[in-house]
Amino acid sequence: MISIKKYAAIDIGSNAMRLLITNVVEQEGKETQFNKNELIRVPIRLGQDAFTVGEITEENIDRMIDAMKAFKLLMKVYKVEKYMACATSAMREAYNGKEIAEIIKKKADIKIDIIDGKKEALIIATSDLSQFLNTDETYLYVDVGGGSTEFSLFSDSKMVASKSFKNGTVRLLNEMVNDIVWQEIEKWIRIITEPYEKITLIGSGGNINKIFKLSGKMQDKPLSYMYLNNQYQYLNSLTYEQRIAELALNTDRADVIIPALSIYLKAMKWSGANKIYVPKIGLADGIVKAMYYGKI
Template sequence: MHPHPRRLALIDMGTNTFHLLIVELPTTPGQPPHELLRTKAGVRLGEGGISKGEIAPAAYSRALHTINGFKEEIDLHSVTEVKATATSAMRVSKNGPQLVRDIFEQTGIQVEVIAGAREAELICAGIRRAVDLGPELHLLMDVGGGSTEFIIANQTTIFWKQSFEIGAQRLLDKFFTPFDGIMPAASVAAEREYLAGVLAPLTAAVAEFRPVSLVGASGSFDTLADMQLGVVRTEAEQPPVTELALASFQSTLRHLLSLKHEQRVALPGMFPMRADMLVVASILIDYVLTTYGLTRIQTSAYALKEGLLAELLLG
């Protein structure tokens, strides 16, 4: 018997949310890892700066504060290995490398800033742990704060993947400022027109591979699943996969487009940090559903960090 079981901490530093997953690896091969902690923090790393190519001072200090908090949990759980990745906001910010250095100096955690294509692969690996895709092709979609990944895949093969710098924080900065009231119809139309241009490569891929359904992962989809239920759930309370009824999504979209900020915050199941971003993200999701004629939506509670875990277990 191995005296000290391997304990892994997986950190996903997204543009909106930082995630921490701590697992103990089984001593018997073939057993699933035992989950010790699953938590997230709304950091809004992209707020006030992502569209200008830098991390704003307030966001920078929130990031350091959050990682220091994660480090306390990692120490409490006697973790033996830490794997930390950062995505869109850190990829494009001129002070991203400085933040990586500061995190290392303060916590000893080495953050790897990963490219969009690699992010898409890990997201796919994570989704496959939650959803059995089977032999049919599905469109996988992860709406982040900085980027949105699209993958066309089944359970065994990725046929196409691309990361687009159209995350919810960027869409918010571009189409909805100042953000206090109802999104004007002209802004909704402008976002849809913009998406039609930017997503041309996706449109071509969908025409070629004809995916049968949409599988969504990450913040906006988690919140849509919570809103269908009318309850905000913690990361640990969400089941791996939720069937999101098209009618539920459409009714949420109508609400989001017709309500003011305070009213959106008050919607059952709404995560307050997401009350504005969910508007532009839902227009993006709706664009994808209507343009590509998809009527089935599943949401995956697993994404990038579970993909990292899957990779480490296989490796």
């Protein structure tokens, strides 16, 4: 006997907003499956507002309301029975973030939880990583967003340490990340990985997913440090317009993909990792699983 439930997660990030609709498949005697039904991404760069002027502009508030109304209707059409909406660094740093959440609750009937970096890292870690984690290996999980990057170290399939840093792609584009932040990240990574002989990276986020897609590799195969570095150099050699025209990158992806790669490359260098796996998981996946297992 199979039971199928529909859950949804809304990820309100610094570079884009996403609605993930998932089929939760329950079957007696078997492990619950989480199958992606639909993923809708809306490129509203809230971080550009929040990190530069400290507030979300009226124009983007209106766009958010429209997007949330659309998400609400889509969840109704898909017959979603349970959902959760989480906002990350842009909304939590904008002084009008809480006010916007109240407006959206009133106009779109969607409740938004503005979560801190620690909770964001913990939710991301809830994503089903078990199929990627070998018990005899150690992994550094790196999730690069527009406003922050979450790092989690896993050893023996258990999370050993987790930390969020205000170093994201939109911040880097606006030259808002100083050397001290980079030094803090390097120090943290080196200290937590030092006891382990070999580290493998797991990367998540739209930018590394795009790089992986361009590689043409199978999902269970990793990318090498050399490949990632070559891609970084190649993308840097192209203009913004060339990245859009020749690589078919979205306009809101063509600029942030380079700073994103710089974060992954530095994480690999400082941890001593020479390869990175790219499973299709992230905050939205973590939200669905955390809801299902009653962790949030």
